Amino acid sequence: MFADKDIAKFNNIETPFYYYDTDLLQKTLEACASAAKPYGFHIHYALKANFNPVILDQIKTIGFGADCVSAGEVRRAVEVGFENKKIVFAGVGKSDKEINEALDLDIFCFNVESIQELEVLNELATAKRKTAQIAIRINPNVDAHTHHNITTGLDENKFGINSWDLPACAEVLKASTNLAFLGIHFHIGSQITNLDVYKNLCVRVNEFCNWFEDKGFTVAVLNVGGGLGIDYHHPDHQIPDFKAYFKIFNDFLEIKANQEVHFELGRALVGQSAALITRALYIKNGKKKNFVVLDAGMTELMRPALYQAYHKIENLTRGHGNDLRYDIVGPICESTDCFGKEVEQPESFRGDVFAIRSAGAYGEVMASKYNLRDEIRSVYSSEI
Numbered sequence: 001m002f003a004d005k006d007i008a009k010f011n012n013i014e015t016p017f018y019y020y021d022t023d024l025l026q027k028t029l030e031a032c033a034s035a036a037k038p039y040g041f042h043i044h045y046a047l048k049a050n051f052n053p054v055i056l057d058q059i060k061t062i063g064f065g066a067d068c069v070s071a072g073e074v075r076r077a078v079e080v081g082f083e084n085k086k087i088v089f090a091g092v093g094k095s096d097k098e099i100n101e102a103l104d105l106d107i108f109c110f111n112v113e114s115i116q117e118l119e120v121l122n123e124l125a126t127a128k129r130k131t132a133q134i135a136i137r138i139n140p141n142v143d144a145h146t147h148h149n150i151t152t153g154l155d156e157n158k159f160g161i162n163s164w165d166l167p168a169c170a171e172v173l174k175a176s177t178n179l180a181f182l183g184i185h186f187h188i189g190s191q192i193t194n195l196d197v198y199k200n201l202c203v204r205v206n207e208f209c210n211w212f213e214d215k216g217f218t219v220a221v222l223n224v225g226g227g228l229g230i231d232y233h234h235p236d237h238q239i240p241d242f243k244a245y246f247k248i249f250n251d252f253l254e255i256k257a258n259q260e261v262h263f264e265l266g267r268a269l270v271g272q273s274a275a276l277i278t279r280a281l282y283i284k285n286g287k288k289k290n291f292v293v294l295d296a297g298m299t300e301l302m303r304p305a306l307y308q309a310y311h312k313i314e315n316l317t318r319g320h321g322n323d324l325r326y327d328i329v330g331p332i333c334e335s336t337d338c339f340g341k342e343v344e345q346p347e348s349f350r351g352d353v354f355a356i357r358s359a360g361a362y363g364e365v366m367a368s369k370y371n372l373r374d375e376i377r378s379v380y381s382s383e384i
């Protein structure tokens, strides 16, 4: 990802910052779009992975819709120019204010996560004399075999409507005057690398689709969510295998005539396109441990502290090498503020520039103000 000329330019830019490789992003988006095209699959990009307007503009231009989980994200999608009729709004806890705002914007679909939410949405839509298009988010109880903090499709998770509540859900739907049933929605987790998981999901989607059709509903949309993982250990093998991913859904879903299949990919589209660029402030060589103290920390990239997530760390100034082992830490007053323990690196010095790779998804968007840190900046390959 990094040519020598990039590294030379990084030396002149104040750290820390997110560096976006917009060419790689473009290639990834095109690979995804062209893999989905033969099947006529629809993609709504999950804004939660990265809602940086420059990145969103590129994603919108490729023709994808937007998957949002707050009124703020819906607003951002509209501002950036996503078509309102290509915006879906999911989330287990949409407030009345958020629902009203999305109703006013005439978005494509609300992915509804509880029976009570159906009732509230019907009431609010009735008050506005509008009809809200909805999909029922079902919790299919399929194990995503990923980190437990980012698993969402098991009975024990808070997301979606459980199968045993579907008969009551169907009754409420039938009685709702201002809701239009579009289809069913699923999302079983994130950073899924075992594609067999999706075969199991397809089997469940077919069962639920038949259940709704048997009850007299027309299921026009099957929304299978997102979750496709990326290879954090090999950030230079950058583009996920979208062809293999979509083929599974084509092979295992029983897609009916006129039925649309929708996806909500986030990480797989943006994850490899950014690195957090940071500088070594201090080197502390102890008896038991060597530390590199960086000028970026958990406030800029929270994933390692929150999920013990692995991100590859490279000393760009010194190049490859495994002379020493370091704990690579940030400046925040928390012991979990650590990007990696006992990481093999070339001997490192104050001022060395480091890249923390695969930081395009759930990086910049999860940055926090903790310790009253400066807001993290972004730099784009197209501008340096």
Ligand code: LLP
Pocket: 046, 048, 049, 067, 090, 150, 152, 187, 189, 190, 191, 225, 226, 227, 228, 264, 265, 266, 267, 268, 303, 307, 361, 362
């Ligand atoms: N659709 C729904 C309903 C979701 O909840 C999510 C992610 C997505 C789509 C997009 O999933 P993706 O394709 O990006 O895996 N902060 C965590 C990830 C949380 C994912 C939340 N939901 C992390 O840093 O790993």
